[in-house]
Each structure stands twice: as C-alpha cells, then as structure tokens.
Amino acid sequence: MAAELVGGALLSAFLQVAFDRLASPQLLDFFRRRKLDEKLLANLNIMLHFINALADDAELKQFTESYVKEWLVDVKEAVFDAEDLLGEIDYELTRCQVEAQYEPQTFTHKKNKKIESGMKEVLEKLEYLANQKGDLGLKEGTYSDDNDRSGSRVSQKLPSSSLVVESVIYGRDAEKDIIINWLTSETDNPNQPSILSIVGMGGLGKTTLAQHVYSDPKIEDAKFDIKAWVCVSDHFHVLTVTRTILEAITNQKDDSENLEMVHKKLKEKLLGKRFLLVLDDVWNEKREEWEAVRTSLRYGAPGSRIIVTTRDEKVASNMRSEVHLLKQLGEDECWKVFENHALKDGDFELNDELMKVGRRIVKKCKGLPLALKTIGCLLRTKSSISDWKNILESDIWELPKEHNEIIPALFLSYHYLPSHLKRCFAYCALFPKDYEFVKEELILMWMTQNFLLCPEQIRLPEEVGEEYFNDLLSRCFFNQSSVVG
Template identity: 35%
Template structure:
C-alpha cells in the first residue's frame, strides 16, 4: 500500500490498546498482560517505521523487511478489531443479565474459552513481530513527533473551483476546422489527437465536443472512454448506452450492432473515442465496420498517447498536440499558484521561470506543482523547493510521473492512503464521490481529532484537497450542487498503481491471497466483466471491510455473510430479484453502510436491524419504495 500506511496502522493499534475500553476488555477476558506486551512491541516498531519507510526507497533490504512486517501488522490490526467487535456483540445481546451470562457460557464467547483462545493469538502475533524486529540487518533511527505535513484549505468557496485551461485556443480552432471539413474518404472519417500523457488531449476533446459549431453541425454526439482492454463488444455497448442514455441489454455482438445501426444510420454523428491504446489493426477494422452507417460528414475523434494507434486508426493526418509555449506555461502556473498575479520580486520571478521550465510545457505537471507550492510553501521557500526537490527529479519530456510523484510525496499520510486506494478502480471509471468517501471510512483512512467529528465530513475535506491538487478531475455536481462524480487522469491512475505496486484489482478474478483481502467490489460499470450471476462470498474473505456487488443479478444474500464480522460497507443495490435479507446480517455490528437501493423486490428489512448499532447510512431508494414506513433516524 502507500508509503506510511504501516506507520499509521501501528499508531492506531497503539491508540486502541492504550484506551480505557481495551484495558477493561483485557481484564474481563484475562489477557491484559498480553495486550500490554503487544502494545509495547508495536510501539517499539512504530518508532522506527518512519525511518524505514524513508530508507526503503534506496535500500531493497529495508523494503523486504517492511513487506514481511506488513502482513503481521495487518494481523495485529484484525486482532484488535476482533476484540472491539466482540465487545459490540455483547453490548447488543437481548435479554436480562442472567440470560446473557447463560448464553455466553454455552457459546464460543465463554469468558474463559474466549480469553484462552485470544491470549494465544495475541502471544503468537507479538512473537512474530518481535522476531521480525530482531531479524533486521540494518540500523533504523527512532523518529518521534509528526511527519511534518500540513493540510491547508484555500479560501475560495467550493462552488468556485475552476477547471483551469489555458493555451489551447489555437489547438481547439484547428481541430474544430478538421471536424467540420467535408469528408474526403467515405461517409465517416477518423481524426486522431496524439500526444504524451498530461498534455490535455481529453480536455481539448471536451472543448471541441461542447463547441457551439460542433453542436449545430452534428445531429448526434457520443463520448466513450475506451482505455484497456479494447473489446469491440464492450465499446459498442458503451456507444449504445451513451447514445440512448439507458443501460444496454446483455446481447451478442450481432444484436448490439443491429441496434447501433438503427441509431447511426442516416445521421451525421460525432463519436469521441477517448484514450485508445489498441495497436491491433484487425480489432480496429472490426469496430470501424460497425460505425460506417452514418451520413456524409460523420467523424470519429480518437485521443491517444500512441503514434501507432493514430497511424492505424486515422483516415486524415493525425493532429499532434504539443506542450504549452513558455508564455502559456507561465500564465497557467501563475493562474494556479498566484491567482494570475506576477511576482513582484525579480528573484522569485526567476525561480518561477526555472520551475515552469522543468515542467516541459505539460499542463498536468504545471498545475500539480503550482498547487503544491500554493499549499505547502511561501513564495520565499520556492527556491528551496526548486533546489532540493524539483532539480533532483529526472527530466524526461516523455515521462512526467516523477514530477507528479513530488506532489504525492507532500500529501499528509491519510491523503496518501485515500489517493492510492483509487488504484482499485479501472482507468476512465466514473467514481461516485459519496461511495468513495464511504470506502475510505470503511478502510480506516479517515483521521479525526475528536469523537464528535463526522467521518464523512472529514472525508469530503480530503477529497476537496486532492481535487485542488489535481489528483481528481472532471468533477460533476448533482442538481442540489453537491459533488457527485469525478474521474482520475490516466497519469494519476498510473501514479496510484505505481505506488501500490498493483494493477486494477477491483475485478477479483485470480486473486491468490483472499484471506487478507479487505476490499471486494464488482462495479456496476463493469463492461469488461463477463461472469456468472451467482453470488459467492469466498469463505476465506473473513477480513473484508468493503463488499459490493451492485447490479450483479444476484437473487439472494447468503446467510454466511454473518462471518464477515469486520465488514463496514455492504452494497447489494440494483439486484432486482432479492426479496429478503438474511436476519444473520444483523450480526455485522461494525457495518456502517448498507446499500439496498433499487432492490425493487425487497419487501422488508431484518427484524433485528436495531442491533446494527454502527449503521450510519441505509440507502433504500426504490421505484416502489417498499420501506416508506420504515423509521430512519440520524445517529
């Protein structure tokens, strides 16, 4: 996971083990001494983790040591959560005190049995941690105090957040003229915008897509984000869904092609295929044959980083998008960092010129570095940043990831976790921001200074700061002005993936270590996923914090979901055939979010739902509103 995650998890373990509640639990189950020993061991490791996480960048031995440590730290975290969950379970048991004691005596939670079992688990984890600590063959410094990161909030209101675009007026004019020109080769012609990542190809295409002349010229406009994989059936389905504004049926390619033909035939259309990577001529030709039914003047606009893609797809000369000119780069930097005002100090002005030069005309790099400096440094400190950090970044005009990584390095630890977690989503995925915040909370990424702080409100602040720093883009609001959806730039997704060391794992096919899995999501927008419609929660998924099968076509929620005692987030929405939820779901005392929206056949909620004392969000919006008389109250 992201750098710093072990430090924070260890810190949370220490905080919980040192709390009064855990002290009382330790006394009750007769394991107080073991818990205190575990706390001491974790504290000893915690004090050196900051130095270890810094050293791992240059020392493979340290990196390997941290990888071994990570698994045991997560085990310790799960163990602590087990204790807290058992305490919650006892709290919600029904009946008088005598009934409760009799029930507990004959259960696996018998005071003596549970204490004996947990005592052995605590000791085993503590000894593993001690062995790993003793096994290191390198020196680690003890670091105390805070990391030195700060979180700042700009004074602009949320509604004034701009999408900063400077210097592309000429590119827009030239590309619009290409699209409005008469076709020289058949009814449908293909034009490509090609350039390195971060130049603003998608932004330019959006400018063009919303231009008034384009709106008036084309009868039908369709936007599809392609990314990987390039699957003709999936792309055709996406085109259909965008053109009709409704979910497409799961039909064979021939039937989908017929439906698309009925929509395109006789119409002058513009189709934008954003972020194309496919370099297979045959796949492209197969797609193009399906799209030839438009009337004369129809255009397909492709954005790509690959010149090979542009070559095999284009019928016209590709449009090569270049970096911003020095003057436009300067203007963009000033717009983000200094509200458009030039620095008065000539020394600072020279420093800015050097910083802008190192961003090699790439708008994403300019915006990211400018927002970092705006947040983290006063103008007088910009020279220090240039000399000590930016100058050490490898300068490669074809790879700006090292430059973007600088901005990531300056995030607070919680923000690092929240950003890196987004590597789970596929490229081009439209992220529901409310859901994303719920997932952050479920994973324990939200830090609060007070028990009265609302985790969702803090999560929204995290999102806003990441957005301001250009880690998110294309933010959309609902009709009430609330932030609804967002996307990540492909390069930011690449950065998140490089940080976590994983690919897209939201699709769980082929997972090898399911026992440790904390997130299992099958997204509703899974055009890439072809699998059976049976829900099967693997029995090894016992450590899950988040589980989602929205729109997956399941008919029942298995009774054994009760075994997922760490679960905080459960989404079974848009499964139209679910009629009931098992009452065993009320054993999930840690559950914070339950989403059963648009489960239109669901007639009632479990009778013991009051036992779910941590439930904060119950989403049940439905066409038939079966729970309209259900009493819902704020906690």
C-alpha cells in the same frame, strides 16, 4: 492522478491503518485478559513508527536506488502481515464479545500461541528491515503527524474558482483549429468513419483539447446528427466499449450481455446519421478488437468522424487513424498555466522574488500542463520564498528517465500532502484510472475506513470528509468531472 502515484509511494498512507488498530484500548484489554505478552504490542508500535519515520526518505530514494525500492516492497509486505494479524485479533475480539452474551468464553491456548507467534514473526521481519537503515542510507524524517492540520488550514482559504480548471486552456488555438478544420472539411474517405488520434504523453492535455473542440460552437457547421463522448480507459472489452458507445448515444443504460444485440441496436441508431464520436484515453493495441467495435460504426453517414485520445502512437496506427501529435506548451503558455494556479485569490501577479523562482520551476515542468497545474496548486499553499526554493531544489526533479511514467511534479505534490490526506488519496488509487468518484460516496468510504479525524466528536465525520475532499480537489488531486454531451 492516483494511479500514476501508486508505485511504491504510498507506504506512509498504509501504515496509518496499523496505527489506528494499535491505538484501540480494546486491543490492549484483549491482550491483558488473555495474558498475552503486552510487550509484543508495544514493540510493534515502536517498530512501525520507526519504519514510518524512514518512509518519507525511502519514498523519495526509491526512484534513484533500486535497493531502496526493493526494501519498500518488503516493508510493505511486512506491514500488510502486521495489519492482517491485527485484523484477525480484531475479529477474535468481536467474536468473543458476541459469544460472551450467550456462553462463557473459552480462550484456547492454541489460539493465544498463534497470535503470539504471528506477532513475533512480524516483529522479526520489521526489525530486520529497520536494521537496513544504515546500509541504505535512509534518514529519519519528521513525518507529518495526524494532529498536524496545518496543510488543511492553509488550503481552506483557497478559492473555489480554481475548481473550474478546464474552462481555461492556454496555447492550443492552432491545434484546436487544425482539428476543427479536419472535422468540418469534406473528405472522400472510403474508410468510413474518418478517425483522428490526438497522441501525447500523460498530462499533456489531450482530453482537455478534445473537450474544447467538442464543445466549440464552430462544430455546429459540420451538422453532426449525433455527438457522443466515451471514456474508454484501461480496459478495452469489445462488448463493454460497444455498449458504452450505445449508451452515450441514446443517453440510456443498456444491460444487453449479447454483442450481436448491441451491434444491432447501435447500427439502427447510426444508420444514415452523421456522427461525431470521441473515444477518450484508448490503450488497446489489438487491431482485431478495434475492428470488432468498428463493425457497427461503419453504418454512419459519410462525413462521420471519430476523435481518439491516446498516449500510444501504436494504438493510433492500429486504428488506422490520422495522427495529431500534441506538442508541449511553449514557454509563455507554460507560465500562464502555472501562474493561473499558483496565484492566490485576489492577487494579479506574483512578487518579483517568487516570480524568479517560479520561472525556474516552470522550466522543470517541461511544457506539461498537468505538471504545471499540479505544482502551481501546491505552491499556492506556500507563500514563503524558502518553501518555493525547497521545491525548486528538490531531488525529485532529477528522477532518471526510466521512471518518467511518474511525473516528478505529481510526486512532489503528493509528497507535501499532510498524512491524513495522503491516506485518503492513497485509498483512491485502488480505483481504476478515470474512475468518476461521487463526493458523498467517497466520503462514506473514507468513513468506513476510519480515515476521518474527528477530535472529540466536535465535528461530524461528514463535515470532516467534505473538508478533506475539498482540500484534495483544490490541490488538483482530483479533476472535476465535466459533463459532456
């Protein structure tokens, strides 16, 4: 869900990088040895903490107030400038250490001046932005400190069974039957292969439905010779998509850089075979590009089918597909999805008080499984009725229509993350949507970014990374990848 949240929402996460650099004793030492103005460092630290205290409130208000949104953009630029400058100093520090081993250090007056003037410039910008606090009506918050590990303590108790979320699907029986019927029925479609698009907004459950259809035993009746699942996502390059389809069919990596070659191989594989292909998360609106991909798919035997999932009906019509508009879940199913995630391990139902507030929260999720699941996961970490009421009464639900690309439930759930997790999660937002993270690789990346807090080296960074990862997973910030095929 990272991409959905990128917007302006991640300031507090990025500020942490600057705090870490400022906390380094070598930095102060560097300033002292070069006789640079230490006050500049102290002021930068104070100013960034002041801005950080406003970040929570600003991140909320940006959705309703455009001035706050602009302010956040400016603040982010100033923070990046500060980080750049600290990065440069860091580089200078390392360079001096290395050079000192071979020759006496030469501190140039010019470089010192540059650092000081850069620092002053950043400070001026930040001061100017901090002074707008009153005009913008921003309140200082008690942002969660790095040492506040309460969030992670709570979630450590969470059951691992919640990780296999896709195995439970509510309220989609009828829709599943419709799609399975379409797959198994005989139609005389001259435009081989037949295509059906499952269309609906983000988080409505298109992929989940397609996955359940794909792995349903009834599909056996349709006697497909080949089944393949391809996650298309943001970038629709003809060569890449065609090659990914080929790879999904052959289960082998293909390095061909030539479209002709890939088409030829795909044609050979499909010739006379009845296939089922799922193209998940298609965004491409250009008909010609789709036609170029379709060229070799025509060689499949009659009865071949393609299921597409997309948020956009235009995409579906460009692919000349039938359209299945996915509906929001009904009230009862909504409750089931929510309860499934909100219940603590071993509990069978919520107590009356929580249930009452829970029902009202569920209404605000507007039938969207992703919202229900995310908010359910968030509330599982909170047992007090006052926490539930706070979430019910949050302003975030009232986001104006034009900001609907961010589901309020997702933002709420991000908002309540402790800062050490916000930072790690924000880092994931730099990767493309649907990017499949490998846990160990991601932990290594967090380690290189210095995101993992290992007080007094009591625990290994790998252990801390694993805890953070599991914490984000149990709060539904990652979807467990299901190996389809």
